[in-house]
Amino acid sequence: MNIILITGASSGIGVEFALQTDDIFDSVDEIWMIARRKEAMLEVAQHMEHTTRILDMDVTNEAQLERLRRLLAEEKPVIRMLINCAGYGVMGKFSGLREKEQLGMIEVNCRALTQMTYMCIPYMRKNSRIIQMASSAAFMPQPEFAVYAATKAYVHSFSRALNRELRPQRIYVTSVCPGPVDTPFFDIAEKDGKILAIKKLTMVHADKVAAQALADSYHKKEISIYGGFIRAFHVLAKLVPHKALLALLGCFTR
Numbered sequence: 001m002n003i004i005l006i007t008g009a010s011s012g013i014g015v016e017f018a019l020q021t022d023d024i025f026d027s028v029d030e031i032w033m034i035a036r037r038k039e040a041m042l043e044v045a046q047h048m049e050h051t052t053r054i055l056d057m058d059v060t061n062e063a064q065l066e067r068l069r070r071l072l073a074e075e076k077p078v079i080r081m082l083i084n085c086a087g088y089g090v091m092g093k094f095s096g097l098r099e100k101e102q103l104g105m106i107e108v109n110c111r112a113l114t115q116m117t118y119m120c121i122p123y124m125r126k127n128s129r130i131i132q133m134a135s136s137a138a139f140m141p142q143p144e145f146a147v148y149a150a151t152k153a154y155v156h157s158f159s160r161a162l163n164r165e166l167r168p169q170r171i172y173v174t175s176v177c178p179g180p181v182d183t184p185f186f187d188i189a190e191k192d193g194k195i196l197a198i199k200k201l202t203m204v205h206a207d208k209v210a211a212q213a214l215a216d217s218y219h220k221k222e223i224s225i226y227g228g229f230i231r232a233f234h235v236l237a238k239l240v241p242h243k244a245l246l247a248l249l250g251c252f253t254r
């Protein structure tokens with residue numbers, strides 16, 4: 001059985017991945033959707049042609065991960081594509097935010113993504129693909145979004161290295177690095193802080209980000225960036241010392 005496995009499939013970009021892979025991948029038997037909110041995934045699944053498997057689980061919960069591990073061992077699917085989209089961010093000054101939420105970002109964005117990737121690789125074959133949701137926040141440190149940016153720098157670095165490691169097996173990893181995307185992400189992110197107005201101007205739609213990521217993954221690209229503004233930021237963050245960029249960012253936040 002050929003499957004696609006998507007985490008974060010109850011909302012935002014993950015929902016777009018579910019709907020678009022449903023459209024594109026005729027040769028896949030089932031799409032497995034993972035998130036905590038079962039009802040939201042059932043609602044998405046109603047609009048999909050493929051057989052779906054709704055796995056309502058918290059990706060940081062070891063017992064629930066063990067259930068998935070057992071399911072994979074029993075069914076032995078071929079994972080044609082893993083899309084690690086579950087994640088969240090909270091904005092605000094590090095010392096002013098709740099410790100649990102800050103550590104939670106590391107748990108979901110880094111630990112769970114790594115664990116899910118580790119769990120799925122043994123079920124992948126030649127030409128299987130992995131899409132990892134990083135962010136343009138990975139390109140440089142971000143004051144008042146410090147832990148989130150650091151988690152995404154981890155995802156980006158990990159994914160690029162893994163892409164090289166898995167090349168001999170012809171498994172391809174794409175790190176997706178969008179700027180602000182119009183999703184419920186900001187309901188959580190802006191609880192204690194506010195996104196910069198300049199960033200809000202560059203907000204894009206989730207369907208565009210997912211479509212670009214799937215196209216870039218198909219073309220075996222290591223990095224997927226949607227939109228001219230964020231592409232320019234990527235180049236800037238490589239060329240200009242981060243000290244100077246951080247000083248510039250400071251002018252907007254003051």
Ligand SMILES: NC(=O)c1ccc[n+]([C@@H]2O[C@H](COP(=O)([O-])OP(=O)(O)OC[C@H]3O[C@@H](n4cnc5c(N)ncnc54)[C@H](OP(=O)(O)O)[C@@H]3O)[C@@H](O)[C@H]2O)c1
Pocket residue numbers: 007008009010011012013014034035036037038040057058059060085086087088089108133134135136177178179180181182183184185186
């Ligand atoms: N929106 C942006 O501006 C933006 C920009 C760059 C990168 N990203 C990244 O893109 C990814 C998707 O974000 P989004 O914008 O689509 O946000 P979103 O609409 O808030 O979706 C986040 C998804 O992650 C799932 N999730 C969170 N914690 C989970 C947990 N412990 N266990 C299982 N699932 C969990 C949520 O499902 P449940 O709540 O149902 O569990 C939801 O499906 C994230 O990794 C985010 O960091 C977003």
